Amino acid sequence: MFSRNVGPIDRLLRLVIGAALLAGFFLYPEAPYRWLFLIGIVPLATGVMSSCLLYRLFGFSTHR
Template sequence: MTKNVGGIDRILRIVIGAALIAGFFLNPQGSYRWLYLIGIVPLATGLMSSCLLYRLVGVSTCKIK
């Protein structure tokens, strides 16, 4: 996989993804609780340093080519 997610972008994705997943567990009575699971996507793309949407659009925030 080609890395196309850079430093700050990667950190933000991991923090936001982890926060959303934590919200899933911390809000057990929420009626739309399942929406917190969207946090899996930014967490996974942050950990892998690769984003499919970035690749399709041709964007890269990674300084290393």
Template sequence: MFKNNVGGIDRIVRIVVGLALILCFFLFPAASYRWLFLIGIIPLVTGLLGTCALYSIFGIKTCKR
């Protein structure tokens, strides 16, 4: 389907940042900007799948293959 273009360290950082943002969504239930933490789904999914649409558009590749 999509070619992998996200390397090892990049994937780890994306997963950690995504999980941290989603965790903040649950830790701050009274925050008026709480819904913004759901943007963490994007780096989490791109880290898990190993592909990033923006990297494909700009021709960036951080994986060794």
């Protein structure tokens, strides 16, 4: 379905950053702009799927 265009190091960074942002959503329930942590869904999803729409649009790939 999706062609892989996210390499292993890029994927690991996306997974870690996405998980950290989502953890912030749950760790700081009183933060005024807490919903901004939900942006972590994007790098987490692209890391899990190993496919990035922006990479595809610009013809870029970190996958070997």
